Amino acid sequence: MPRHPFNSQQTRLLLFTLLQHPENWFHGYVLSRVTGLKSGTLYPLLMRLNDHGLLAARWSEPAQPGRPPRHEYRLTPAGLALAREQARSSPELIPQLATEGAAP
């Protein structure tokens, strides 16, 4: 059985960011800018969350014709439930998101 990477501060920060706008899809670079997580940290987290059905991933329509599509992400209902549960247990992280401004 795999170890669930849900308890690290980075994971919780990512979950809270996605929780701020649950209906929006986020691109990887935007998530990196908002959370402050580097790509080497962010993408393994995104992959693990996706592996466990907590994160949905899709290809977005390119903004300009001829450009390749972008991968974008948002929480699944299970992911939202986990994020809310962790928000209750880690309220100290929420002000950090408020100052960084979690906007898509």
Added chain:
Amino acid sequence: MTLQRRTANELASCLRKILPDYRAAWGVGIENELLHIQHDGEALRWVFGALVSACLERATALASAPVSRAFLCFPILFQALGAAFAPSLLLAWRGNHLQAAALLGSQTPGDDFHRFIPLLAILPAWYVTLGLFACLLFLASAVQLLRRSPSALALFLAALALELLSEAAVRLLPGYLEISHQVFSFPNQNFRRDVLIPAATSLLPLLVAATLGLAQRSQPPATPPSLSSAEPL
């Protein structure tokens, strides 16, 4: 196009090749993200970070493969034999099973267990217990590794800790260090005996522990999850 941007693009294409097949969509996603990073230096840092995680994903996939797991059992079994060796020799000598002692002694430098008698005479019973228990823990680790259980690493580390504790404790015995120095001194220098084997036996458990850690980092999914959860364009 600046050198930084060209390098970032090249690294991104390497990243796609490094990632395991079931992460292919992620590799494409990371590469496509580069086009939306305006600053070339930032793009290079972005792809470099992702490249490190791609290498880790590949290493995890390799370590998690059934062949890798089966192969990893061999060094673990080697560790188990090592942990049981001295206690077995001690039990054989004290139980007057001289044939068994001679057989074990033939596996040592000098091919004779009689050299170890001064050392065997002062080793306590708890040394046997700890050594055999460490051996059992190593064997349990190998079994759990084959069963893909996350406890394999914990068992391996526990066995290692027990071995180290046993060796540290036995050094505190009166006279142990002097007798040990006499027993393990040889008139001629031998690179294999004096350098290679000690280095290998010191490094091997670290490599095994690191590989076990990678193997249990995350199980690769049976089907590519990104594509199954992604909505079509």
